[in-house]
Amino acid sequence: MDSAETWNKDAVAAIVAALKDAPGALLRILRRVQDDLGWVPPPALPMIAHGLNLSRAEVHGVASFYHDFRHTPPARNVIRLCRAESCQALGAEALARHVRSRLGVGFGGTTADRSFALEAVYCLGNCACSPAGVINGHLLGRLTPEAFDDALESLVRR
Ligand code: FES
Numbered sequence: 001m002d003s004a005e006t007w008n009k010d011a012v013a014a015i016v017a018a019l020k021d022a023p024g025a026l027l028r029i030l031r032r033v034q035d036d037l038g039w040v041p042p043p044a045l046p047m048i049a050h051g052l053n054l055s056r057a058e059v060h061g062v063a064s065f066y067h068d069f070r071h072t073p074p075a076r077n078v079i080r081l082c083r084a085e086s087c088q089a090l091g092a093e094a095l096a097r098h099v100r101s102r103l104g105v106g107f108g109g110t111t112a113d114r115s116f117a118l119e120a121v122y123c124l125g126n127c128a129c130s131p132a133g134v135i136n137g138h139l140l141g142r143l144t145p146e147a148f149d150d151a152l153e154s155l156v157r158r
Contacts, residue, residue: 006073007041016051025052026062030069039070075110075117076157079103080134081143083120086127091144095131098145102152115156 015032019025029048033040040063049059063069081087081096096107099118105111107120126132129141133148135155140147 007037007039007044009044009047011036012041012044012047013051016048020051026054026059027066030063030066034069038074039072042071072110073114075114077115077136077155078117078119078134079152080119080121080124081107082122082124082126082130082132083107084123084127086123087131090130092131095133095143095145095148099133099148102149 012033015029015036019029019032022028026048029052030040033044033048045059045063046056048054049056052059063071079099081092081099083092083096100106103109103111103116103118105116105118107118110117121134124132124134124139126139126141131143132139132141133143134140135151136157138151138155140151143151
């Protein structure tokens with residue numbers, strides 16, 4: 001079965017049951033699904049609509065309006081590179097070229113096997129250690145291509 005078809009229906013049903021009477025239930029349910037599953041599977045939307053007595057179109061409209069909601073499964077490893085000014089001044093573009101070439105995807109892309117996603121961010125609050133990036137939640141600074149490769153080796157989930 002394709003990973004895009006695999007999602008935990010029981011978990012979504014439990015979330016709907018727990019939050020369906022709460023104020024702002026739809027957004028709270030969508031957020032909880034995203035937090036717990038890592039994404040909002042499109043086939044879960046009719047289940048949520050049914051639980052809230054809303055139309056599928058209403059639920060789909062809200063789920064697609066907010067860009068924070070992922071509609072595909074997340075990659076196992078998420079790499080975020082800072083593209084803001086301080087990092088740009090200290091080598092972020094060369095680093096980005098290296099990372100794009102190493103992973104074979106551009107910003108906003110995910111490798112075909114869903115091992116890696118590459119995201120652009122605009123300042124990580126780590127400007128004193130530019131260029132900065134994050135691998136699987138670990139904030140890194142002074143990232144040369146070599147330092148990136150070393151960090152990738154130790155921080156990736158296999
Ligand atoms: S500009 Fe990159 S961390 Fe601030």
